[in-house]
Amino acid sequence: MTKHPIELVIKKADTAIVQEDFNTLIDIYSADAVLVVKPGMNATGKVQIRKAFEAIATHFNHTLHVEQAGMKILEAGDTALVIAKTVVSASNMPATERSAIYVFKKIANGDWLCQIDNSYGHELLLGEKP
Amino acid sequence: MTKHPIELVIKKADTAIVQEDFNTLIDIYSADAVLVVKPGMNATGKVQIRKAFEAIATHFNHTLHVEQAGMKILEAGDTALVIAKTVVSASNMPATERSAIYVFKKIANGDWLCQIDNSYGHELLLGEKP
Numbered sequence: 001m002t003k004h005p006i007e008l009v010i011k012k013a014d015t016a017i018v019q020e021d022f023n024t025l026i027d028i029y030s031a032d033a034v035l036v037v038k039p040g041m042n043a044t045g046k047v048q049i050r051k052a053f054e055a056i057a058t059h060f061n062h063t064l065h066v067e068q069a070g071m072k073i074l075e076a077g078d079t080a081l082v083i084a085k086t087v088v089s090a091s092n093m094p095a096t097e098r099s100a101i102y103v104f105k106k107i108a109n110g111d112w113l114c115q116i117d118n119s120y121g122h123e124l125l126l127g128e129k130p
Numbered sequence: 131m132t133k134h135p136i137e138l139v140i141k142k143a144d145t146a147i148v149q150e151d152f153n154t155l156i157d158i159y160s161a162d163a164v165l166v167v168k169p170g171m172n173a174t175g176k177v178q179i180r181k182a183f184e185a186i187a188t189h190f191n192h193t194l195h196v197e198q199a200g201m202k203i204l205e206a207g208d209t210a211l212v213i214a215k216t217v218v219s220a221s222n223m224p225a226t227e228r229s230a231i232y233v234f235k236k237i238a239n240g241d242w243l244c245q246i247d248n249s250y251g252h253e254l255l256l257g258e259k260p
Binding site for chain 1 (some may be wrong): 174204206
């Protein structure tokens with residue numbers, strides 16, 4: 001089965017995270033993208049997102065590994081919702097599966113850019129009052 | 131705390147579903163919106179979405195009730211990701227909490243429209259092979 005172009009972008013992002021290739025990584029995000037760094041802390045725009053990934057790399061002793069263990073893409077016009085099982089691990093963190101949520105936008109040249117990157121999914125609601 | 135405008139739109143949608151006011155309900159969706167009717171079945175565009183809601187209302191003996199029990203909104207440019215605990219019930223279905231995911235888009239006049247409506251969240255991945 002042909003892969004959705006967004007799957008390839010996510011694969012590229014995961015490889016860039018592992019290789020700490022932040023130039024490639026940041027190209028995948030739109031100018032006003034939001035990254036959930038951890039619940040309660042967001043980074044907005046390429047400068048903040050790059051700094052966040054640099055800090056994350058240091059926090060995990062430059063051993064962070066990210067891969068997808070299942071993915072579903074819902075496309076509507078120039079917007080796509082990605083529902084994924086994302087597995088993260090590092091020398092100081094056992095493999096952890098997250099129910100991640102990503103939103104992508106298709107730009108004029110047909111490329112898909114990440115607009116919202118929330119690898120924590122519904123964990124953001126923990127501790128929230130209804 | 132002031133409510134995010136999207137919270138008000140979702141409240142309006144929930145009320146419209148309960149009242150089977152499909153004209154109001156369909157106004158909340160963009161022209162190319164996608165609704166997950168159930169895992170494996172999507173409706174695209176206002177005509178299909180309206181038909182789906184009419185069928186859902188009949189399926190639940192016109193007793194469907196929908197409400198939100200927690201919500202987090204991540205805004206990035208003209209796109210917003212909504213992570214919600216959505217509780218659905220009906221005379222023939224006990225109250226069921228779903229980890230719902232909605233994507234909204236801001237249009238030129240500042241209104242937010244629903245672009246992707248996936249009340250099943252990560253349930254779409256059940257049974258999927260990695």
